[in-house]
Amino acid sequence: MDRFLSKVVFGAIFAAMVQYIGAQTVYNVGDGLGWEIPPNSSVSYTNWAAGKTFMVGDILVFNFITGQHDFLRVPKASYDACSDANAIGSAITTGPANVTLVSAGEHYYICTFGSHCQMGQKLAITVSGTPGPNPPTSSPPNIPVTPAPTSAQPDACAPTPSSTPNTAMVQYIGAQTVHIVGDSVGWDIPPNSSVSYANWVSGKTFMVGDILVFNFMTNQHDLLQVPKSSYDACSDDNAIGSAITTGPANVTLDSAGEHYYICTFGSHCQMGQKLAITVSGTPGANPPTSSPPTTPTTPSPTSTQPDACAPTPSSTPNAGRPPASATSPAGTPPPPYDSSSMSVFASFLPVLLSIGAALLI
Structure with a gap:
C-alpha cells in the first residue's frame, strides 16, 4: 500500500511540474514592431x-x-469604444513593461495616448487556463495524505525526507526573471557611455533560468554569444552557437558563469553594442542541473523499524509557485518560462527520476 501511495504522490508532483513548466511562454507584443501605432492593417495586433x-x-x-505610449487593460465595451472607462487596474506608463496573464478569459489592452487606440494600437487576446488542468498557483496539487499510524505502522515510522530535492526545484523555478536588455534603448549602439550595457548590468542579479530579451530590428543588428577573448576583441571567433539575426529574440540563461554577447554588424561591437554578465546558478542552494541533489537514504529495517516503515510522502514539497501580480515593471515579472522552458524541464528530469526512485524504495 505504501508503494502504491508513493507512486500516486510522485505522479501528482511530476504532472504538476510538467503542466507548470510547459505552459509558460514569453510573447513580444507586435514582435519587431513593438507596442506602437500599426503602420497599416496588415500588421495589426489582431493579425499578430x-x-x-x-x-x-x-x-x-x-x-x-x-x-x-502607455497601455491599459479594459473591459470589452471600453476596448470597442477606445475608452478608459471601467479600467482594470492603472495604466502602465513606463516602457518596456511585462504583464503576466494570471486569469483565463478575454483580455483587452489599449493605448490611451491621443487617438492611438482608434488608429489600431489595441490588443485583444483569449487566455486559456489549462494545458490540461490549471497550472499550479498558490495552492499545491491534491496529494493523498499518509494514513494515520496503526498497529502495522507504529509511531516510529515517521516520514523520511526523501522528497527534499523538490524544494530546490521550487526555489529554482521561483528565481526566474525576464530582463529587457538595455531597457528602453533595446539592443542597439549605445548613444553614449552613460547608457552603456555595463551600466545597465550594474546591480542586477542574473540566475540560471532567467530570460534575456534582446529588442532589435531585423537586418539592422544581430546577436552572438562568444568567449571572453572574442568579446574583448569584438570578434566572432570561436562563437558559441550561431548568430541570432531575427529580432526581438529571447535567450534563456541555461548555465552559470560568464556570458558574453556582441553584435557582429560592422563596428557596432567596437561602438559599445556588447554585453557581459555573470550568471549565478543559485537562488540559495545550487539549482538542480544534470546531477540530482543527494537524497537521504532510508535506514535499514531494524527491530524498531520494520520493513513496513517505507518513506512516506506526507510532505508537500511542490507547493506550486507563489501568486503573481498582474503587471510588473520590466525585469521583475513573476516567475515565468518562455518557449524554451522545455529545455529547463529537461534539466529537471534526472531529479524527478531520482525522486521517483527514492519514493518507490
Whole structure:
C-alpha cells in the first residue's frame, strides 16, 4: 500500500511540474514592431495574435518608449469604444513593461495616448487556463495524505525526507526573471557611455533560468554569444552557437558563469553594442542541473523499524509557485518560462527520476 501511495504522490508532483513548466511562454507584443501605432492593417495586433495560444502564466512584453505610449487593460465595451472607462487596474506608463496573464478569459489592452487606440494600437487576446488542468498557483496539487499510524505502522515510522530535492526545484523555478536588455534603448549602439550595457548590468542579479530579451530590428543588428577573448576583441571567433539575426529574440540563461554577447554588424561591437554578465546558478542552494541533489537514504529495517516503515510522502514539497501580480515593471515579472522552458524541464528530469526512485524504495 505504501508503494502504491508513493507512486500516486510522485505522479501528482511530476504532472504538476510538467503542466507548470510547459505552459509558460514569453510573447513580444507586435514582435519587431513593438507596442506602437500599426503602420497599416496588415500588421495589426489582431493579425499578430491570430494563431497564437495564450495560457495562464504566459508573459506579454510591451515594448514602447516612455512618454510616447502607455497601455491599459479594459473591459470589452471600453476596448470597442477606445475608452478608459471601467479600467482594470492603472495604466502602465513606463516602457518596456511585462504583464503576466494570471486569469483565463478575454483580455483587452489599449493605448490611451491621443487617438492611438482608434488608429489600431489595441490588443485583444483569449487566455486559456489549462494545458490540461490549471497550472499550479498558490495552492499545491491534491496529494493523498499518509494514513494515520496503526498497529502495522507504529509511531516510529515517521516520514523520511526523501522528497527534499523538490524544494530546490521550487526555489529554482521561483528565481526566474525576464530582463529587457538595455531597457528602453533595446539592443542597439549605445548613444553614449552613460547608457552603456555595463551600466545597465550594474546591480542586477542574473540566475540560471532567467530570460534575456534582446529588442532589435531585423537586418539592422544581430546577436552572438562568444568567449571572453572574442568579446574583448569584438570578434566572432570561436562563437558559441550561431548568430541570432531575427529580432526581438529571447535567450534563456541555461548555465552559470560568464556570458558574453556582441553584435557582429560592422563596428557596432567596437561602438559599445556588447554585453557581459555573470550568471549565478543559485537562488540559495545550487539549482538542480544534470546531477540530482543527494537524497537521504532510508535506514535499514531494524527491530524498531520494520520493513513496513517505507518513506512516506506526507510532505508537500511542490507547493506550486507563489501568486503573481498582474503587471510588473520590466525585469521583475513573476516567475515565468518562455518557449524554451522545455529545455529547463529537461534539466529537471534526472531529479524527478531520482525522486521517483527514492519514493518507490
